[in-house]
Amino acid sequence: MKPTPTQCLILACGNTLREDDGVGPWLAGWAQDRFHADPRFRVLAAQQWTPELALDIAAAAAVLFVDCSSITAPGAVMLSDVSPRGTPQGLATHHLGASELLALALELFGHAPQKALLLTVGAASLDLREGLSAEVEGALPRTCRLLEETVLSLVAEPKSTQR
Amino acid sequence: MSQTITIDPVTRLEGHGKITIQLDAQGNVADAHFHVTQVRGFEKFSEGRPFYEMPSLMARICGICPVSHLVASAKACEAIMSVRIPHTAAQLRRMLNLAQMVQSHALSFFHLSSPDLLLGLDSDPANRHIFGVVAARPELGRAGIALRRFGQHIIELLGNKRIHPGWVVPGGVTEPLSPANRDEILAMIPEAYTNIKLAIEWYRKVADSFKPEIEVFANFPSLFMGLINEDESIEFTDGALRLIDAQGNILEDGITANRFTEAIGEAVEPYSYTKFAYYKPLGYPAGSYRVGPLARLNIARSMGTPLADVELAAFKQLAPGPVQGSFHYHHARLVDMLYGIEKIEQILTDPLILDKHVRATAGVNRLEGAGQAEAPRGTLMHNYKVDENGLITWANLVIATGQNNNAMNRGVLQAAQHYIKDGKFTEGILNRVEAVVRTFDPCLSCSTHAFGQMPLALSLLSAEGQLLDHVTR
Numbered sequence: 333m334k335p336t337p338t339q340c341l342i343l344a345c346g347n348t349l350r351e352d353d354g355v356g357p358w359l360a361g362w363a364q365d366r367f368h369a370d371p372r373f374r375v376l377a378a379q380q381w382t383p384e385l386a387l388d389i390a391a392a393a394a395v396l397f398v399d400c401s402s403i404t405a406p407g408a409v410m411l412s413d414v415s416p417r418g419t420p421q422g423l424a425t426h427h428l429g430a431s432e433l434l435a436l437a438l439e440l441f442g443h444a445p446q447k448a449l450l451l452t453v454g455a456a457s458l459d460l461r462e463g464l465s466a467e468v469e470g471a472l473p474r475t476c477r478l479l480e481e482t483v484l485s486l487v488a489e490p491k492s493t494q495r
Numbered sequence: 496m497s498q499t500i501t502i503d504p505v506t507r508l509e510g511h512g513k514i515t516i517q518l519d520a521q522g523n524v525a526d527a528h529f530h531v532t533q534v535r536g537f538e539k540f541s542e543g544r545p546f547y548e549m550p551s552l553m554a555r556i557c558g559i560c561p562v563s564h565l566v567a568s569a570k571a572c573e574a575i576m577s578v579r580i581p582h583t584a585a586q587l588r589r590m591l592n593l594a595q596m597v598q599s600h601a602l603s604f605f606h607l608s609s610p611d612l613l614l615g616l617d618s619d620p621a622n623r624h625i626f627g628v629v630a631a632r633p634e635l636g637r638a639g640i641a642l643r644r645f646g647q648h649i650i651e652l653l654g655n656k657r658i659h660p661g662w663v664v665p666g667g668v669t670e671p672l673s674p675a676n677r678d679e680i681l682a683m684i685p686e687a688y689t690n691i692k693l694a695i696e697w698y699r700k701v702a703d704s705f706k707p708e709i710e711v712f713a714n715f716p717s718l719f720m721g722l723i724n725e726d727e728s729i730e731f732t733d734g735a736l737r738l739i740d741a742q743g744n745i746l747e748d749g750i751t752a753n754r755f756t757e758a759i760g761e762a763v764e765p766y767s768y769t770k771f772a773y774y775k776p777l778g779y780p781a782g783s784y785r786v787g788p789l790a791r792l793n794i795a796r797s798m799g800t801p802l803a804d805v806e807l808a809a810f811k812q813l814a815p816g817p818v819q820g821s822f823h824y825h826h827a828r829l830v831d832m833l834y835g836i837e838k839i840e841q842i843l844t845d846p847l848i849l850d851k852h853v854r855a856t857a858g859v860n861r862l863e864g865a866g867q868a869e870a871p872r873g874t875l876m877h878n879y880k881v882d883e884n885g886l887i888t889w890a891n892l893v894i895a896t897g898q899n900n901n902a903m904n905r906g907v908l909q910a911a912q913h914y915i916k917d918g919k920f921t922e923g924i925l926n927r928v929e930a931v932v933r934t935f936d937p938c939l940s941c942s943t944h945a946f947g948q949m950p951l952a953l954s955l956l957s958a959e960g961q962l963l964d965h966v967t968r
Contacts, residue, residue, distance in 0.1 A: 383639075383643075432626075439626070440636050
């Protein structure tokens with residue numbers, strides 16, 4: 333079963349029961365509303381990034397990973413490049429990071445989007461509750477703007493790595 | 496001076512656990528325990544909730560096998576309602592449960608265990624993961640990913656979500672199967688056959704190289720239990736339980752959900768939050784038994800599907816009676832998956848599969864109800880009591896990992912005693928002790944989402960608790 337080729341995959345991660353960890357699924361919901369009529373985009377959200385998502389990534393010309401960050405300041409919005417990297421980090425269990433997923437797509441299916449970015453929002457709290465903290469709530473308008481600008485620029489110049 | 500080795504947490508499992516190995520004064524293994532270190536509380540906090548909420552609440556126990564909890568819970572609710580669900584709903588649930596089994600087994604076999612099976616238990620732990628598998632045998636990595644995808648996509652098509660679908664409800668399912676979704680699933684079947692056959696052929700070639708491990712990986716006589724149909728073929732969603740002894744004699748047959756607690760009791764141990772199930776007439780721990788893929792194949796006379804029946808016949812050649820070595824759980828998992836694919840194909844050709852009547856309705860007609868199903872890891876039982884308004888007053892869940900708990904502990908002890916001598920151990924030995932637990936594919940508490948990475952730490956402690964050695968990876 334092969335996923336439909338996509339110009340840009342928006343792939344979010346997070347647990348909506350762990351407060352700011354839910355910002356990824358929240359942004360995926362926003363992106364789905366914003367781009368649902370645009371066939372260039374495909375939006376996926378998962379509680380964890382699992383190896384089979386490599387199939388979806390391999391079918392995309394560009395990918396934007398969306399997640400929360402426990403490292404950056406609460407509410408800080410960061411956009412960074414992601415490159416394929418098959419490091420042992422996270423590999424002992426069944427979930428992977430963005431770099432590992434790209435590497436897996438390349439190794440298994442001979443293709444990974446050359447343009448891959450990671451959008452993160454710094455978490456203020458990862459407690460066991462639904463909803464987002466005030467810091468993350470406050471960051472949502474500029475995060476949505478950045479997400480929109482980013483994915484539109486990604487579909488403007490799709491590039492990919494072939495093996 | 497006695498010492499304690501702790502493997503904390505154990506890696507490549509669903510959830511968190513740790514292993515403690517107690518050495519005697521000579522450095523040989525005196526005792527070993529597999530600990531489940533988290534308490535969940537689902538049975539307690541469901542009290543006071545309306546019974547019809549239970550399936551969606553209970554599904555949250557697990558992100559890997561929510562469907563089994565959905566099904567067992569819905570069946571318990573239907574016992575309270577005293578309804579029989581429509582045939583089509585039963586078939587659709589069966590398909591959903593099988594799809595979950597395929598994706599869960601694919602995760603266990605390809606993602607968690609194939610690094611050991613392909614690269615070896617003594618291979619460099621830096622490479623002993625899915626990338627190592629992909630580098631060595633990319634077609635195997637692709638097969639694993641595709642089979643997991645196969646199961647997940649069926650769940651998504653039926654339940655609209657890969658994880659925690661809300662489609663299964665007390666009385667049946669919320670929506671019938673559409674012709675488009677039926678055709679989409681049928682179109683995925685040929686590739687699924689190709690992938691599972693590749694895996695079975697590959698496993699057949701490598702299994703013999705693990706003969707030393709087969710001998711000491713939880714290899715001992717025990718009872719086995721699982722669901723079967725009246726024709727003694729394997730069953731995942733309906734049917735009744737059969738319990739056999741180590742020689743294959745039937746101890747109990749036709750155990751329906753409402754009789755479960757007559758036959759099965761639960762014990763507790765101070766070192767684990769997970770309960771230890773046992774067959775009541777034999778008491779604890781003599782009545783401990785195993786469930787899951789190995790048990791299913793041991794209790795069933797047939798799979799009920801042609802390709803899986805061929806594989807079952809080959810599996811039964813491994814021993815004159817029930818297959819006792821837990822290493823063979825891997826093999827049984829592959830046969831389960833083949834059966835699942837065949838059965839899904841059969842279900843989709845049921846002339847009533849697109850029928851629109853998929854839900855029965857009723858209120859509270861009994862104050863207690865129980866439901867059982869086969870989860871990927873083994874038998875799962877939900878039992879609820881309600882008041883006259885349908886509010887839960889008491890709930891009890893007997894999960895597969897609890898039913899395998901005693902066998903896992905015995906297996907850890909068996910392997911530790913075999914491999915650890917004079918207080919010396921290597922990384923490969925540590926991995927073997929963990930791999931014993933992985934054969935059972937226990938699901939400890941995976942919906943307790945961990946943030947960050949889980950390191951593996953092994954600590955060597957004196958009897959007084961002094962740290963003598965420490966290894967992390």
